[in-house]
Amino acid sequence: MALTNEIIRKKLEEKFGDAVYAFEEPWGMLTFEVKRDKLLEVMRWLRDDEEMGFTFLTDLCGVHYPDNEKERQFATVYHMHNWIENVRIRLKVFLNGDNPEVDSVTPLFNSANWQERETYDFFGIIFKGHPDLRRILNMDEMVSFPMRKEYPLEDAGRTDKDDRYFGREPQLIDSI
Amino acid sequence: MSNVVLPPVINGQGYQLTIFDKVIGLARSKSLWPLPFATSCCGIEFMATMASTYDLARFGSERPSFSPRQADMLMVMGTIAKKMAPVVRQVYEQMAEPRWVIAVGACASSGGVFDTYSVLQGIDKVIPVDVYVPGCPPRPEQILDGVMKLQELVKNEPMRRRNSPEYKALLASYGITVN
Numbered sequence: 575m576a577l578t579n580e581i582i583r584k585k586l587e588e589k590f591g592d593a594v595y596a597f598e599e600p601w602g603m604l605t606f607e608v609k610r611d612k613l614l615e616v617m618r619w620l621r622d623d624e625e626m627g628f629t630f631l632t633d634l635c636g637v638h639y640p641d642n643e644k645e646r647q648f649a650t651v652y653h654m655h656n657w658i659e660n661v662r663i664r665l666k667v668f669l670n671g672d673n674p675e676v677d678s679v680t681p682l683f684n685s686a687n688w689q690e691r692e693t694y695d696f697f698g699i700i701f702k703g704h705p706d707l708r709r710i711l712n713m714d715e716m717v718s719f720p721m722r723k724e725y726p727l728e729d730a731g732r733t734d735k736d737d738r739y740f741g742r743e744p745q746l747i748d749s750i
Numbered sequence: 751m752s753n754v755v756l757p758p759v760i761n762g763q764g765y766q767l768t769i770f771d772k773v774i775g776l777a778r779s780k781s782l783w784p785l786p787f788a789t790s791c792c793g794i795e796f797m798a799t800m801a802s803t804y805d806l807a808r809f810g811s812e813r814p815s816f817s818p819r820q821a822d823m824l825m826v827m828g829t830i831a832k833k834m835a836p837v838v839r840q841v842y843e844q845m846a847e848p849r850w851v852i853a854v855g856a857c858a859s860s861g862g863v864f865d866t867y868s869v870l871q872g873i874d875k876v877i878p879v880d881v882y883v884p885g886c887p888p889r890p891e892q893i894l895d896g897v898m899k900l901q902e903l904v905k906n907e908p909m910r911r912r913n914s915p916e917y918k919a920l921l922a923s924y925g926i927t928v929n
Contacts, residue, residue, distance in 0.1 A: 712868060713833040720867040731871045734860045 577659040579604040582626065590616055596666075605664040613667050614677045620654060620663070621682055628654035628663060631683040634690065636697035640671070640723050647671030648699055652679070669699065678704040696721035754780070771909050778822070778848070779904040780810035782897070785821035787841060789828030792855035792887040796827050799890040809897055818844040823900060824877075827887075829857040830870045842877040843926060847912050850904065852896050853879045856886040878920055 582604055586594045593612035598605050608616050620628040632653040639647055648669040655662050667676055678701035679686045690701040691710040698719035701707055709716065718725045757772030784806070786796055800806050800814060815821040818841045830838055842851065853873050856862035859882045861871035873879060880903055883896035911917055921927075 711833075713831075713835075716832075716867075718867070725867065727867065728865045729861065729867055729869065729871050731875065732861060732865050733871070735865065 577625070577656060577661050582661075582663065585625070586616070589619065603662055603664055605666070607666045607668065610667050610669065610676060613665070614679065614682065616665070617652070617654070617679055617682055627656045627658055630655040630657060631679070631685055632662070634679070634686055634693065636693040636699050636721070638697060638722050642671075644671045648674040648697065650676055650693065650699060674699040675702055676700075677702050680704055695719070698722065774909060775905040775907055779901040782809070782811050782823040782850070782901065782904065783813050783815045783821050784811045784823045784825050785815050785818055785841070785845070787824060787826045787838065789830060789834065790857065792827035792858070795887045795890055796825065796854065796893060799893045804890040804894060806894065806897065809894070809901065811897065818842075819846065821845055822849060823897075824849065824851045825854055826851065826858045826873050827854040829862065829864055830873055831868055832870050833868075835870045835876050838873055839876045839926075848907070850880045850900055851877060852881045852883060852900055854883045854893055854896065855888055856884065859884065862886060876924065877926070878924060
């Protein structure tokens with residue numbers, strides 16, 4: 575019997591109750607939220623359960639929602655893949671805006687190591703239990719987490735750009 | 751090499767007088783060994799510049815030197831990420847004097863379209879640049895034009911320039927120590 579979204583959802587709700595919620599299926603891909611302290615447990619079960627068989631962590635990334643309430647200002651998103659049934663699911667964990675911390679999933683998937691470093695590098699999300707959490711893509715001296723929306727995308731050192739040609743008031747750039 | 755303009759000479763019985771600066775400048779300008787530092791599409795254009803059709807070797811750059819120790823002309827071609835900036839700088843520091851730098855393309859010259867937190871906004875933020883070649887990417891003809899512009903600079907550079915207080919001040923402004 576094929577593994578359908580309905581089966582996955584039913585099993586998850588049976589096993590974890592309130593810890594998994596906000597199910598939706600954008601473009602047919604089962605997506606749900608997991609309570610922060612239950613993440614490792616849910617992922618371990620999804621990986622090890624024979625019927626589920628999500629043995630592959632496709633990707634892991636961060637999101638910044640500065641306009642949300644404090645407890646939901648950051649999110650980490652995990653994509654998992656069942657190779658045998660060719661089914662994909664997406665898990666989200668929402669984190670506190672002042673103190674974004676979540677358990678590292680490196681104990682479950684070694685591939686998460688660099689992906690978590692990247693997410694830390696760009697969003698400053700702390701992955702508890704990560705063996706070597708330091709910047710991976712940006713230069714080590716960088717002090718900001720550039721994908722957070724409070725940091726300007728443009729480099730302040732740029733000198734040859736005339737704002738008038740970019741449809742901006744010249745004084746705008748001075749404030750950046 | 752019929753286009754080579756020789757420096758003025760005075761011929762006498764068994765001797766010839768000329769200007770040392772000019773002779774050495776001429777010699778240097780016709781044997782600039784390039785060090786290609788190619789990080790993106792401008793590097794592809796440089797490959798065409800080096801190859802048979804455009805033939806950079808015609809201008810005395812016969813031997814692309816992939817070691818900075820033996821190179822005269824550093825050609826930085828492509829986007830330099832901030833993480834890469836110390837590498838460019840180290841390569842520059844490893845070159846022996848006299849050394850010249852060409853920034854090829856918009857990215858190396860000013861950051862180009864990459865006005866963003868991770869990209870160095872022009873290599874002149876970390877090393878002094880002699881010639882800027884605009885374009886995104888520049889055609890091989892433009893790169894050759896840049897090389898010829900540099901040749902003019904090299905030809906007319908006085909021998910004492912590298913010891914001058916101005917030059918030392920320039921390097922000091924980049925925090926590069928003269929050895």
